[in-house]
Amino acid sequence: MLDFPRWKVWAVIVTIVVCVALSIPSFIPENLRRTWPGWVPQPTVSLGLDLAGGSYLQLEADTKDVAASRLDAMRESVRSVMRRDPRVDIGDISVQNGQLTFMVRDPAKVDAARERLLEVTGSGAGLTGQRVWDISVVDSSRFVLKPTQAGLEEAIDTAMNDAREVVSRRINEFGTREPNVVRQGKNRIVVEVPGLKDPQALKELIGKTAKLEFKLVDTSVTPQQIQSGNVPAGSQVLPYQEGGSQIAVFRNAMITGDMLVDARQDYDPQDGTPGVAIQLDGVGSRRFAKVTQENSGKPFAIIVDNNVISAPNINEPILGGAARINGGFTVESANQLAVALRSGKLPVTLKVVEERTISSELGQDSINKGVLAGVVGTLALIFFMLITYARFGVYTTCALVVNAFMILGIMAIFNATLTLPGIAGFVLTIGAAVDANVLINERIREEQRVRNRNALASVEFGYKEASRAIFDANITNVISAIIMFAIGSGPIRGFAVVLAIGIVTSVFTGVTFTRLLVADWLKRNRPKTIQI
Amino acid sequence: MFPLKLVPDNTNIPFLKYRNIAMVLSILLIVASLALCVVRGFNLGIDFVGGQTVRVHFDRAVPIDDIRAKMASIGFDDVTIQEFGSAQEIGIRTSLPEGGDTAAEAAATKMRTAIESNFEGARVTGVESVSGKVSNELFRTGAWALGVAMVAIALYIWFSFEWQFGVGALFALFHDVALTLGFFAVTQLEFDLNVVAAILTIIGYSLNDTIVVYDRIRENMRKYRKMEMVPLLNLSINETLSRTVVTSLSIGIVLAILLVLGPEVIFGFTASMLLGIVIGTFSSVYVSAAILLWLRLKPDSFVQKATGDENAERVTSRELP
Numbered sequence: 001m002l003d004f005p006r007w008k009v010w011a012v013i014v015t016i017v018v019c020v021a022l023s024i025p026s027f028i029p030e031n032l033r034r035t036w037p038g039w040v041p042q043p044t045v046s047l048g049l050d051l052a053g054g055s056y057l058q059l060e061a062d063t064k065d066v067a068a069s070r071l072d073a074m075r076e077s078v079r080s081v082m083r084r085d086p087r088v089d090i091g092d093i094s095v096q097n098g099q100l101t102f103m104v105r106d107p108a109k110v111d112a113a114r115e116r117l118l119e120v121t122g123s124g125a126g127l128t129g130q131r132v133w134d135i136s137v138v139d140s141s142r143f144v145l146k147p148t149q150a151g152l153e154e155a156i157d158t159a160m161n162d163a164r165e166v167v168s169r170r171i172n173e174f175g176t177r178e179p180n181v182v183r184q185g186k187n188r189i190v191v192e193v194p195g196l197k198d199p200q201a202l203k204e205l206i207g208k209t210a211k212l213e214f215k216l217v218d219t220s221v222t223p224q225q226i227q228s229g230n231v232p233a234g235s236q237v238l239p240y241q242e243g244g245s246q247i248a249v250f251r252n253a254m255i256t257g258d259m260l261v262d263a264r265q266d267y268d269p270q271d272g273t274p275g276v277a278i279q280l281d282g283v284g285s286r287r288f289a290k291v292t293q294e295n296s297g298k299p300f301a302i303i304v305d306n307n308v309i310s311a312p313n314i315n316e317p318i319l320g321g322a323a324r325i326n327g328g329f330t331v332e333s334a335n336q337l338a339v340a341l342r343s344g345k346l347p348v349t350l351k352v353v354e355e356r357t358i359s360s361e362l363g364q365d366s367i368n369k370g371v372l373a374g375v376v377g378t379l380a381l382i383f384f385m386l387i388t389y390a391r392f393g394v395y396t397t398c399a400l401v402v403n404a405f406m407i408l409g410i411m412a413i414f415n416a417t418l419t420l421p422g423i424a425g426f427v428l429t430i431g432a433a434v435d436a437n438v439l440i441n442e443r444i445r446e447e448q449r450v451r452n453r454n455a456l457a458s459v460e461f462g463y464k465e466a467s468r469a470i471f472d473a474n475i476t477n478v479i480s481a482i483i484m485f486a487i488g489s490g491p492i493r494g495f496a497v498v499l500a501i502g503i504v505t506s507v508f509t510g511v512t513f514t515r516l517l518v519a520d521w522l523k524r525n526r527p528k529t530i531q532i
Numbered sequence: 533m534f535p536l537k538l539v540p541d542n543t544n545i546p547f548l549k550y551r552n553i554a555m556v557l558s559i560l561l562i563v564a565s566l567a568l569c570v571v572r573g574f575n576l577g578i579d580f581v582g583g584q585t586v587r588v589h590f591d592r593a594v595p596i597d598d599i600r601a602k603m604a605s606i607g608f609d610d611v612t613i614q615e616f617g618s619a620q621e622i623g624i625r626t627s628l629p630e631g632g633d634t635a636a637e638a639a640a641t642k643m644r645t646a647i648e649s650n651f652e653g654a655r656v657t658g659v660e661s662v663s664g665k666v667s668n669e670l671f672r673t674g675a676w677a678l679g680v681a682m683v684a685i686a687l688y689i690w691f692s693f694e695w696q697f698g699v700g701a702l703f704a705l706f707h708d709v710a711l712t713l714g715f716f717a718v719t720q721l722e723f724d725l726n727v728v729a730a731i732l733t734i735i736g737y738s739l740n741d742t743i744v745v746y747d748r749i750r751e752n753m754r755k756y757r758k759m760e761m762v763p764l765l766n767l768s769i770n771e772t773l774s775r776t777v778v779t780s781l782s783i784g785i786v787l788a789i790l791l792v793l794g795p796e797v798i799f800g801f802t803a804s805m806l807l808g809i810v811i812g813t814f815s816s817v818y819v820s821a822a823i824l825l826w827l828r829l830k831p832d833s834f835v836q837k838a839t840g841d842e843n844a845e846r847v848t849s850r851e852l853p
Contacts, residue, residue, distance in 0.1 A: 421729035
């Protein structure tokens with residue numbers, strides 16, 4: 001057991017050197033690391049927001065939105081597919097109780113209508129091979145379309161992925177460093193922004209859906225009609241703060257946000273008020289030119305998130321696809337809108353369900369005190385080990401120090417984050433490492449004293465007998481680390497990660513590494529007894 | 533005197549002689565702790581009940597009543613004010629106002645301005661808000677993680693030792709968790725997600741202790757097959773005593789230093805761990821070892837497995853000084 005083949009010695013040494021070397025970049029300030037040549041790998045352990053300061057936001061999407069917008073889109077698809085030649089006349093199309101219904105006027109065309117319907121709903125298999133819509137016919141000519149659970153879940157999943165993208169783009173525009181945006185569960189997104197002091201602006205930015213539409217104003221509608229909400233089927237009433245309170249517009253949008261190629265905050269060339277300059281893509285530009293040509297002299301509404309921002313008159317055809325959004329902006333709010341428009345519209349509305357902001361000052365204070373306590377504690381522990389186990393205390397100390405650096409090194413490889421609960425995990429593994437060494441050393445003592453073994457045999461049996469308990473104790477820790485990681489939430493996971501890494505390194509340094517040191521000493525000096 | 537020996541050689545303390553008293557004490561403590569948890573309840577952090585905490589740093593200590601009065605004057609009647617380690621680090625907790633993000637944000641801003649303009653040298657250092665829905669989830673997943681981990685550990689010990697050991701370890705863990713919870717009910721230290729991590733750490737330490745004692749019991753059962761259970765358990769505990777003392781002391785030293793010098797944010801955390809070490813050490817001797825007797829562990833439990841074990845010295849009894 002004390003025989004170490006040469007390759008094994010080298011394997012242990014190389015493992016330790018590599019892991020310890022990997023922990024080094026984490027100790028060097030970032031601005032210094034920047035000056036290093038690019039080929040030097042720089043794995044670092046990042047500090048969690050509870051230590052480094054910053055903002056943590058958990059956002060939840062309203063999944064009802066997804067269901068509703070899917071039904072609306074389906075209604076439009078059904079309308080257009082039925083209108084195609086030869087036309088299938090339908091009527092009474094409506095969305096109610098989470099389903100879409102319509103009537104086929106000519107009962108003889110029910111089968112033809114079904115064929116057409118399958119074109120837009122997909123003939124049966126979605127991405128997952130499951131049906132996305134349930135189609136049924138009641139009273140011989142009324143179709144009922146109901147989204148299936150599988151279809152809805154798939155749609156939510158897609159929407160959430162898109163939303164994550166959009167949120168991530170918006171935060172990047174915000175210019176913060178290393179934001180972390182991840183999906184969590186079915187309908188949540190977690191945003192972590194280190195160093196951010198005031199998340200107010202960030203929250204406003206994320207909260208904006210940024211759905212941009214240009215719609216023509218329906219000038220035929222009277223103010224009385226707007227008041228009563230009784231407007232023609234093709235029109236709708238939207239809030240309009242600048243010009244009174246509400247305005248009627250046609251439902252069909254001439255331009256939508258997906259035709260944008262760029263949006264920038266700028267100033268009005270005439271009066272210098274801040275606004276947003278937008279640039280449309282080819283399709284958008286052509287359509288905008290055509291509509292403005294046909295509707296010269298009439299007003300159109302610029303709508304963001306179903307609020308009319310302004311409703312200017314079309315004085316002349318607008319060619320080239322450039323337009324401006326004006327209307328009571330400050331520089332900040334114009335900039336925010338520009339960012340939101342550039343990053344695309346959110347497919348769902350997000351609301352903040354959890355928020356944690358810790359100032360970096362608080363974090364720094366904690367770190368300073370934590371480091372001080374850590375250093376003093378380690379020194380005390382080393383002193384205690386040395387006076388208790390003499391030479392073996394030195395080996396224990398080596399193992400503990402190497403262990404701490406190895407944990408950091410391995411965490412750096414995985415780019416793991418060190419949080420407060422992570423430090424608890426750290427303390428636990430250091431405790432386990434101390435205990436492993438204490439077990440071994442006590443056992444060596446016992447083998448020598450009680451069973452009168454010689455030095456070599458005492459060490460040999462000491463390691464062998466102690467290993468069993470060390471193994472069992474650490475397996476149970478591994479079990480709990482795995483379970484905590486699998487079902488725990490954020491902080492508990494942070495604990496579990498450090499624990500899992502630490503158990504491996506503790507056993508490695510506490511058992512293998514010290515045995516190597518002890519074996520080397522025994523080989524060189526061949527002592528008769530051990531002072532322990 | 534060098535190297536230092538904290539525990540003399542060949543101790544023979546009849547630990548289990550007091551097992552009945554210890555067990556009664558343990559059960560009383562468990563019952564008292566659980567009763568306290570029910571009657572007095574926890575000072576649950578916003579992680580578990582939802583709400584908003586605004587953390588403020590004051591350059592000099594400010595009477596809590598002044599802060600409370602100030603808060604009441606701007607419309608926050610129901611605030612909880614707590615100190616984080618010193619009178620200069622204050623957390624002001626409110627329930628989450630109705631009306632979603634905007635209302636919560638408005639409330640936080642209102643509190644921030646009120647504090648920073650009324651108390652000289654006061655700075656808001658952090659805002660945390662957790663909605664009721666999320667806090668429920670955090671509570672559920674935390675409790676689940678704790679429960680499942682405990683049962684899985686007990687199962688492993690059952691397979692690795694005997695069923696009595698598994699039950700013993702599970703009961704010891706239950707004992708440790710119950711007492712720690714009792715500690716939080718008594719002191720009313722804030723109980724948040726970090727405390728769950730502390731409890732998990734305590735479980736880890738306590739389990740370590742338990743397994744070390746169990747391992748020695750298993751070893752001795754194979755060695756001294758005819759020895760009565762009580763002396764065998766006593767022998768095992770005595771043989772591991774030195775290790776128990778050295779390990780507990782090492783960790784205790786580090787934790788005590790962390791408690792005194794460490795950051796305020798982890799005060800509750802460190803305090804509970806320090807307490808956990810004491811409880812865990814006690815439970816591994818008096819709860820997890822003693823329970824083996826009540827579960828009628830027989831000296832021949834490991835005979836089957838022990839055949840062919842070259843370490844079995846076939847000693848029927850040992851001279852005890």
